Amino acid sequence: MNKGTQPPLLYPPYASTVRRAPLEPAIQLPESLSNLDQPVYGWWPIGETDNDLTRQQPDEPQGQRIIVTGRVVDEDGRPVREALVEVWQANAAGRYRHQKDSHPAPLDPNFTGAGRTITDPDGRYEFTTIKPGAYPWRNHDNAWRPAHIHFSIFGTSFRTRLVTQMYFPDDPLFPYDPIMHAIADARARARLISRFDLSLTRPDWALGFSWNIVVCGADATPFEGRV
């Protein structure tokens, strides 16, 4: 079905899968019995600074200011509009604002690391944030995650639900990362890497990265006119 573009559930190099991956095959349901197209109504209000992670605290966070933008489309190439896009990430030092993150890197009082937005009629989202740092984890000896931003996408139904991670170009940690390498298809892995884009880069302000997202299936939103 996915020809290696989606990760398997059990991938032993990513140690946490060993005890958590279901071993029984999933039971296939026909569309007539599926819950995936059941509409999910409405989202919660999006605050003015929700898509600008550099303006959520009294002062600016430390780190390289960046803009991350792109489009959410379905597999037919149609924009997924009014999709909720949520992001969360470590700070510039590679530390999450999370009580269980014990990495001895500094927290930044001016960086929460969480944002959200709603896609526009063209499926576009945009965040201003700072570039996250790499951080160590306990998966294997001297294990480090490449810098990444977590993304959660929620369209009008669970058909288009996606949780994934966006990476940055030319990260030297890619070859060592089992989470990324759980995806067998090299081109699919490459599509998780954002692209530096000078045309999105704002002079004297922030580097621009573009990253497009393709969600499963066709979006349930009625949409006149195909792209």
Next chain:
Amino acid sequence: MRRGRDAVRGTSLSADESLVATSSQTVGPFFHFGLTTAANGRMIDRLRARGEPVTLAIRVTDGAGEPVPDAMIELLQAGAFGRLPTDENGVCEFATARPGRVAGPGPSGQAPHIFACVFARGLLRHLHTRIYFAGDPGIETDPVLARVPEGRRGTLIATPDPGRSGRWIFDLRLQGSGETVFFDG
């Protein structure tokens, strides 16, 4: 350069980007502050569903029977949405209502159930399952349960908490003995 710009500002993706669904990656262990959703900085522990109020406790365990303290459960019930992380004991507790019967396909429809989506550190993709309520009429004839081997149907059925009226417990076992049935589609 122009192509890069088109990819973001234009109406179509650039040619080097195929329309293959973006690969899933794990939600990781540190999602709690990022998926709060509600404006008050909390997740959604109350589903706006109509009917007899119930508490639904979902208890997530791994293949060793250990609690999974960093899972996230999303529920969908007649358009009402809920989202909670599990706690130290692998449990999250939703306030909702007993679901109603689902019309179609076919004359007898489907037994009342709640759709659940499971995310966790160690899950490279999210999982889909269904939560039925023990004793509900229609369980015997439910067309989805009919596709599940008889010996595994019980994994999809929440049972009443003997210690607390109105509280139901659903054991979600990711792996191993009594592994919960997950669905594709």
